[in-house]
Amino acid sequence: MSANSMNAKVTWVEGMTFVATSGSGHQVVMDGDSPGKAPSPMEMVLMSAGSCASVDVVSILQKAKQNFQRCYCELSGTRADSVPKVFTDIHLEFVVVGTDINEKHVERAVKLSADKYCSVAKMLEASVNITHSYRIESPQQDD
Template sequence: MQAQVKWCGDLKFLGTSDSGHSVIMDGNQGAHAPSPMEMVLMSVASCSSVDVVSILQKARQPITDCVVEVSAERADTVPAVFTSIHLHFVVRGHDTSGNDVSDSHVERAVKLSAEKYCSVSIMLGASVDVTHSYSVEPYSPV
């Protein structure tokens, strides 16, 4: 796997992945685009979300929505690394028979992602306190 990051002036950078997708990042505390540290948070949330949604779909759970609320703390000194990251999954789902997503299935999916599948979370967990929680909310049509 490879990537490239090109300086675009000021403190803006264009990151291009090996698969050809691009994203703008802003080193000016996220004034014009996500900062690199914000990208780390979004990366861990998206990696873990992929696992949770996939596991629930394979378990034939009627998932219709999954949102991960990420909060983090950083060190007060340079380098201002993350000292803790918390991922809270909010899962919704409802099938035509009136069945909601199973709480036990969501608990299992979050645990499997945290302990076995999410490479970003597991990698960060080597130096950061990464925690997970979840809630299953009743279905509400959008």
């Protein structure tokens, strides 16, 4: 198998519950029922987009030596009304929590993730309207 190829296996468990095993040996449970016992495949797509973009944003902010304690991505997705209920719109909002955060670095990190690095979002943007925003918050007393 080449360095650019991946593989996975999805195994039915019961009902509409499946276990997906990645080629690297990691497992994730998914459920096609709504609500199910685990995330649905479409929820996994949404979470994958947020995870992929977050890796980029955190990596870029770390390289820029930004003093952040937390970074998270809040996602919202809108799906088509009829089958197949594909995503029509996905919005990613990055929240960076820290002190003395330079907004230009956050803006740059989000832009680079959106325009260049996030392979999941780049793949989806051919058919999904993907938008991004960010906000910077100061740590609270209990952070």
